[in-house]
Amino acid sequence: MNGEKELEIARERVIDAISKNMNLYGVTESIGRLYGALYFQEGPLTLDEMKEELGMSKTSMSTSVRSLLELKMVGKVWKKGVRKDLYLAEADWYQTFIDFFTIKWRAGISLNISAMQKSLSEIQPLLNNEQVEPHIKEQAKIDIEKLTSAIEYYDWLNRLVDSFESKEIFEFIPKGENKKTEKS
């Protein structure tokens, strides 16, 4: 035994866990495996090397790596004399976490807020409209309350994301305290 096999097995298990984990967050297992593979590389990889590493088509590598780029989980890297594109896994998982959820959540937040505000502005007038039946008005009132509190929630979520982006969250939950949690 020269340790190569052992290392390989140990890595494989972690890559597997990473990809399953990412899958939980709505990312394909293949894309997760690609990230995992890149994570354990010593240096950046070309598309052809990834293809080799995962035994998949180059096309897949191209699209997968693009997804990872959009999530900022990998970065494109420059190396003198190398014509092929090189990609490197982002190694700082705190940063990865922040980017991932900032990107995902912001998108959802603005989508929802604008839909809700638009609907709110359509429902509001019903309350003062003579032609609208009392029963409908009652429903409108309830809906307005629901939408108002939903928007309030999204405002909170936005502030939470702000605290991720600005890293202020680490003042509240400090990084690598490295002491085990007292409970659980």
Added chain:
Amino acid sequence: MNGEKELEIARERVIDAISKNMNLYGVTESIGRLYGALYFQEGPLTLDEMKEELGMSKTSMSTSVRSLLELKMVGKVWKKGVRKDLYLAEADWYQTFIDFFTIKWRAGISLNISAMQKSLSEIQPLLNNEQVEPHIKEQAKIDIEKLTSAIEYYDWLNRLVDSFESKEIFEFIPKGENKKTEKS
């Protein structure tokens, strides 16, 4: 115009946004639409009413509602004299957020931590093994460092989830200061 149509359109837009948003988080659009529909109901619905509301099969309603139950986004409700199961949307989105991510993240965290610790315990011995080539040892050392810092990150994430679950997060990012009376 009696306002009914307007209300319907306004709701439909929000339901659409909600389901797209949930889809972003890895939940089917259908399940998202079901949650949205339940959210705007005045009271709890039976499976047959959902089926009617969404124009889908009862089987689908059964499985979708189960997913929502697991995510604690709906609750089963009991009403005297009613034999059918009744389901009500959880209206507090702060709570929904907390439950959703607590459930999802905890699963991923423990999965990853145990995989990493196991791999770590396999890699560590390589360092002191005479038969392992220096080159492999070098890689092992790098991997150990990576895994150690990854585990540290997961510990942080665990503490973040703790702060969600215990609601301490609201001390750091306060809920909306609007009308609603808050109980501390």
Added chain:
DNA sequence: CTGTACGTACAGTTTTTTCTGTACGTACTT
């Protein structure tokens, strides 16, 4: 300018997921 290496758009295929209808077990009603 011509030839070559590279990344990716696109169309077709395979795989996975979602959805439906039937059938069955359970529990309540009479």
Added chain:
DNA sequence: AAGTACGTACAGAAAAAACTGTACGTACAG
């Protein structure tokens, strides 16, 4: 006890997503 209403397991159908190979545009080399 039989009859009925209900929810869901299961298998197959339909839809969606992931994956691949070909073909093409671009950039650089000679």
